[in-house]
Amino acid sequence: MVETREFLKKRRSVLARNMTAPGPDDAQLRELLSIAARVPDHGKLAPWRFVVLQGVDRAKLGHIAATALGDDSVAEHYERAPCVVAVLACPKEHPKIPRSEMILSAGAACMNLLTGAQSMGFAAQWLTGAAAYEEAVLRALGGAQGDEIAGFIYIGTAAEAPSERARPELDDVVRFGLAD
Numbered sequence: 001m002v003e004t005r006e007f008l009k010k011r012r013s014v015l016a017r018n019m020t021a022p023g024p025d026d027a028q029l030r031e032l033l034s035i036a037a038r039v040p041d042h043g044k045l046a047p048w049r050f051v052v053l054q055g056v057d058r059a060k061l062g063h064i065a066a067t068a069l070g071d072d073s074v075a076e077h078y079e080r081a082p083c084v085v086a087v088l089a090c091p092k093e094h095p096k097i098p099r100s101e102m103i104l105s106a107g108a109a110c111m112n113l114l115t116g117a118q119s120m121g122f123a124a125q126w127l128t129g130a131a132a133y134e135e136a137v138l139r140a141l142g143g144a145q146g147d148e149i150a151g152f153i154y155i156g157t158a159a160e161a162p163s164e165r166a167r168p169e170l171d172d173v174v175r176f177g178l179a180d
């Protein structure tokens with residue numbers, strides 16, 4: 001579809017610090033989460049979970065992150081957007097399907113959530129930050145041993161329109177045919 005292609009060619013993330021309210025309402029959020037869950041997933045394992053952070057939960061998680069990192073500057077990070085969705089990669093033991101494929105599926109879920117939100121006209125950004133690698137943060141999100149935080153998808157309204165950023169030259173990242 002031409003419209004989809006034109007959207008994908010132009011979509012841009014908005015920095016979380018340039019976001020303001022409103023975020024998605026309950027119906028929009030449900031729609032976005034079902035888009036996020038509609039991703040390629042080898043073996044139909046659904047190796048991801050979504051944790052929606054709104055209101056006071058954002059400050060609570062910020063406090064946990066700041067304590068874990070010993071860095072007060074991250075305490076208000078999750079409050080930059082009205083809605084933050086933590087995407088957890090939850091790989092499972094499987095005799096044939098490698099863990100890396102499950103992590104990739106979680107990445108696809110992040111991307112679907114990001115582009116879904118942007119296609120609805122919201123500002124959105126995919127961030128991890130040092131806190132994403134803290135056990136205490138994973139636990140607070142309900143993550144289990146072996147789970148990973150694939151990303152925090154910030155969703156809100158753009159306070160200012162983003163400018164374009166540099167993109168790689170296609171010829172630098174594409175090869176047609178095998179290596180010599």
Ligand SMILES: Cc1cc2nc3c(=O)[nH]c(=O)nc-3n(C[C@H](O)[C@H](O)[C@H](O)COP(=O)(O)O)c2cc1C
Pocket residue numbers: 011012013014015125126127128129130150151165
């Ligand atoms: C897994 C992942 C983690 C990221 N974490 C951060 C981060 O912690 N801090 C940051 O400034 N950008 C981070 N980024 C990059 C932002 O998403 C950035 O806004 C993005 O490069 C904008 O690109 P776009 O306009 O093509 O969406 C991350 C990207 C990915 C894919």
